[in-house]
Every structure is written in C-alpha cells, then in structure tokens.
Amino acid sequence: MLITNLSKTILRRGGIKFFKDDFLNQVIRTMSANSDSIKSADRLEGHKLSVWNEFIQLATDHKPVNLGQGFPDYPAPSHVTKALVDVQNDENILLQQYTRGFGHPRLVKALSKLYSMLIERPVDPNNHVLVTVGAYEALYCSIMAWVNPGDEVIIIEPFFDCYKPMVELAGGKPVFIPLRPPTNTSYVISSGDWKLDMTELEHKFSNKTKMIIVNTPHNPLGKVFTREELTQIADLCKKYNVIALMDEVYEWIIFNGKQHVRMASFPDMWDRTITVGSAGKTFSLTGWKIGWAYGSEKMIRPLQLIHQNSIYVCATPLQEAIARGFETEIANYGTNKSYWKELSDDLQEKRDEMVQVLTAANMNPTIPEGGYFLLADFSELANRVNYSSITDGTKDYRFTKWLIIEKKLQGIPPSVFYSEDHQKLVENFIRFCFFKKPETLAKAGEIIKKL
Numbered sequence: 035m036l037i038t039n040l041s042k043t044i045l046r047r048g049g050i051k052f053f054k055d056d057f058l059n060q061v062i063r064t065m066s067a068n069s070d071s072i073k074s075a076d077r078l079e080g081h082k083l084s085v086w087n088e089f090i091q092l093a094t095d096h097k098p099v100n101l102g103q104g105f106p107d108y109p110a111p112s113h114v115t116k117a118l119v120d121v122q123n124d125e126n127i128l129l130q131q132y133t134r135g136f137g138h139p140r141l142v143k144a145l146s147k148l149y150s151m152l153i154e155r156p157v158d159p160n161n162h163v164l165v166t167v168g169a170y171e172a173l174y175c176s177i178m179a180w181v182n183p184g185d186e187v188i189i190i191e192p193f194f195d196c197y198k199p200m201v202e203l204a205g206g207k208p209v210f211i212p213l214r215p216p217t218n219t220s221y222v223i224s225s226g227d228w229k230l231d232m233t234e235l236e237h238k239f240s241n242k243t244k245m246i247i248v249n250t251p252h253n254p255l256g257k258v259f260t261r262e263e264l265t266q267i268a269d270l271c272k273k274y275n276v277i278a279l280m281d282e283v284y285e286w287i288i289f290n291g292k293q294h295v296r297m298a299s300f301p302d303m304w305d306r307t308i309t310v311g312s313a314g315k316t317f318s319l320t321g322w323k324i325g326w327a328y329g330s331e332k333m334i335r336p337l338q339l340i341h342q343n344s345i346y347v348c349a350t351p352l353q354e355a356i357a358r359g360f361e362t363e364i365a366n367y368g369t370n371k372s373y374w375k376e377l378s379d380d381l382q383e384k385r386d387e388m389v390q391v392l393t394a395a396n397m398n399p400t401i402p403e404g405g406y407f408l409l410a411d412f413s414e415l416a417n418r419v420n421y422s423s424i425t426d427g428t429k430d431y432r433f434t435k436w437l438i439i440e441k442k443l444q445g446i447p448p449s450v451f452y453s454e455d456h457q458k459l460v461e462n463f464i465r466f467c468f469f470k471k472p473e474t475l476a477k478a479g480e481i482i483k484k485l
C-alpha cells in the first residue's frame with residue numbers, strides 16, 4: 035500500500051497529474067509485474083536443445099579429428115560455387131532482389147525437368163515444386179501442413195533427429211518402428227541387412243495414422259530401401275489411406291551400382307507422396323541451405339501456405355546458382371562428366387577405406403549402400419578401453435564423448451536417432467561421417483588403430 039501510494043506520488047510529480055487512480059494502478063501493475071511469469075508457448079513443453087548444439091561445442095572445445103557432422107572438409111564442386119560468383123557479377127541486377135516465393139523460376143524449371151525425367155511423369159514447375167530453406171524446411175512444411183493434433187505419424191528408427199520434434203510441434207503422435215540388424219552373424223553386415231519387420235509395421239498402422247516418414251538412402255545407416263520394401267510400404271499407405279513423406283536428400287550418393295528407387299513413381303502413389311531433396315547434399319554445399327519438396331498439386335499446395343506464412347522466399351542468388359548447377363548436371367547426366375557419378379565413386383572409395391580401418395580395430399562397421407555415414411559396433415573394443423571418466427548418458431553417448439575428449443576423434447552417438455524406449459538397440463554403436471579428405475581419414479585411422 036505504502037509502495038503504491040509512493041509510486042502514485044512519483045508518477046504525479048513526474049507530470050502525470052491529471053490521470054485517475056485506476057489508470058495509475060494499471061501503470062504500476064505493469065511496471066511491477068515479474069517477467070518470470072511470462073511462459074513460452076505450451077507447444078514447446080518437453081522440447082530440448084538438439085544434440086548438435088552439444089557436439090558442435092565439444093568439437094570447438096577439444097578440436098578433435100571431426101567425423102561428426104555430415105559435410106566435406108574439402109571444396110564443393112566448382113561449377114556450382116563459380117556459378118554463384120557469376121551471379122554476383124551478372125548484369126541482371128534483379129538477381130539480387132526477392133524472387134518468386136515458391137521457388138525461383140529458373141530453379142523450379144530445372145527441378146521439374148530433372149524429376150519429370152526420373153519419375154517418368156510431368157512435374158509442373160509452378161504447382162508441383164516448392165523451394166525451401168534446406169530439406170529441413172521442406173520436412174517442417176510437410177508435417178505442419180498435413181498433421182493434425184492427435185494424428186499418428188510412423189517414424190522408422192534410426193531416424194533423422196528432427197522428425198520427432200516436428201511431429202510433436204504439429205500436435206501429432208510419433209509411432210516408432212526400428213530397423214533391426216541380423217543377430218549372431220559371423221560375416222560383416224551391410225546396411226541392407228537392417229530390415230523392417232513388415233508384420234510389425236502393419237501393426238503400427240491404424241485409422242489414426244496420417245503419415246509415414248521414410249528416409250532413403252538412409253542417415254545414419256546408409257540403407258537404400260529396395261523396390262520390394264518400398265512396394266510393401268506403398269501398399270500399406272494405400273490400404274490405410276496414409277501419406278508417404280520421402281526424405282531422399284542422399285539420392286545421388288549410391289554405391290556398388292545399387293539403384294535409388296523413388297516412391298513418387300509408384301502406381302497410385304503420386305497423389306499421396308511428398309518427396310524432399312536438398313541442394314546441400316546434391317552439390318555438397320550444406321551451408322547454402324536450399325532444399326525442395328515435390329509432389330502433386332494437392333500434396334504441395336498446403337506446404338506452400340506454410341512456407342508463404344513463415345519464410346516466404348529463399349535467397350535468390352543461391353537459387354540461381356543452384357539452377358545453373360542443375361542445368362550442367364542434367365546435360366552431363368549418365369556420362370563420365372557427371373558430378374553425381376564422381377561423388378558416388380569418390381565416397382565409395384572413402385567408405386571402403388573407413389570400413390577397413392574399423393574392421394581391423396574390431397569396431398565392426400555396417401557397410402553402407404549409400405549416403406556418407408556409417409554405424410560401427412564398438413562392443414568388442416569396449417571391453418579393452420576404459421571410458422569410465424564419462425558418467426552421464428547412454429553407453430554410446432559416454433563412449434562417443436570419451437573418444438572426443440580423451441582420444442580427439444569425433445563421432446555421434448546414434449541413440450539420438452531413436453525414441454527413448456529403443457535407445458538400447460544401439461547402445462554399442464557410434465556414427466562416423468566419411469565425407470572427409472584423405473588426410474582427415476588417415477588421422478582418424480591412426481587414432482582408431484591405437485585404440
């Protein structure tokens with residue numbers, strides 16, 4: 035009471051003489067309200083900072099040989115980086131200004147030409163494509179545009195870690211199903227040996243299921259889903275009236291002549307499939323953060339609405355340079371000049387080198403069929419090293435953190451790609467990225483040998 039009267043006196047002295055007490059009380063309430071009582075939106079309840087924050091910080095603090103994050107530590111293809119320099123010097127000054135919101139005309143035209151050829155149906159540049167801030171935004175728009183509160187979304191484990199929080203932000207319920215490796219094998223296994231149990235999968239479908247998210251080629255396993263596996267998934271989608279959200283960002287990184295199969299090309303799937311791609315992965319320039327989604331007009335229009343009301347338009351010069359990159363790649367498609375061929379050939383060699391080093395060190399790798407990550411099983415090695423200096427978290431997290439801090443080699447604990455209930459399935463594994471220059475892989479090899 036005393037404080038209130040004092041405040042009123044001060045306000046009146048400050049020249050606010052002619053206001054009534056009611057108004058002054060309101061001003062005082064506002065002045066004295068504690069901002070601690072302002073809470074973030076309920077939809078963020080339970081959401082945490084992602085693993086990348088901690089592991090990027092560990093890399094900064096301990097300067098390990100970094101096989102953690104997925105990008106090359108050598109130059110991106112020069113025909114695309116040079117295209118960006120050319121764009122900056124282009125006499126068309128409008129290339130420095132806003133472009134079409136749903137995708138720069140030259141880029142959507144290139145994407146439409148490429149995918150029309152690949153899925154053997156016309157992909158309309160204006161109605162079937164949306165350009166986004168990386169594949170990340172394409173995934174976000176797809177989930178926000180189609181998932182209602184209470185809807186169930188089937189997520190295959192291990193999964194790219196943003197799927198789960200995105201589904202939860204939309205109010206949906208993630209329903210998990212793990213890929214399982216064969217047990218008690220005496221041979222070195224391939225990512226193709228990690229399988230979905232199709233009966234278990236069918237049990238995950240219900241009348242609440244709205245969407246299934248499939249990532250092929252897969253991060254972190256490198257599994258390339260076969261036509262047969264995708265056909266079984268497609269049949270379930272049709273049977274239960276479900277959308278397939280296909281994350282195909284590693285579509286150009288495939289080994290040993292395996293084939294990347296596109297769900298959008300399957301009979302009766304065009305109208306229930308959204309396919310997501312990434313220029314970051316396609317041209318090895320992850321910092322450019324340009325991605326896209328394509329599908330039928332019915333599928334893509336709702337994504338355009340989310341994009342229009344959040345991002346609105348992506349960077350014009352980047353889109354123009356990527357469009358020029360695609361034009362070159364389309365012209366070189368299937369020839370020895372193709373960057374995508376060079377990329378797969380180069381990464382296959384790196385994969386083989388990494389597999390050899392890990393096998394020799396008893397860190398049994400699953401040989402990836404695509405992408406640029408692999409999982410290695412460290413259970414045999416774990417009996418011989420002492421990583422008890424790290425006491426918090428799951429076993430794979432403790433081992434990975436110990437490897438970074440004590441041995442200066444960075445990987446990622448794969449349990450972050452699992453729901454809590456299934457994290458035990460990968461407690462003996464670590465993920466490495468092998469998209470690194472030979473010197474980096476050699477240094478990593480030395481550390482692994484010494485383990």
Ligand SMILES: Cc1ncc(COP(=O)(O)O)c(C=O)c1O
Binds near residue numbers: 324
């Ligand atoms: C499976 C998968 N999907 C999506 C993304 C995100 O791609 P972008 O960098 O284009 O947003 C990544 C990035 O690592 C990924 O591995």
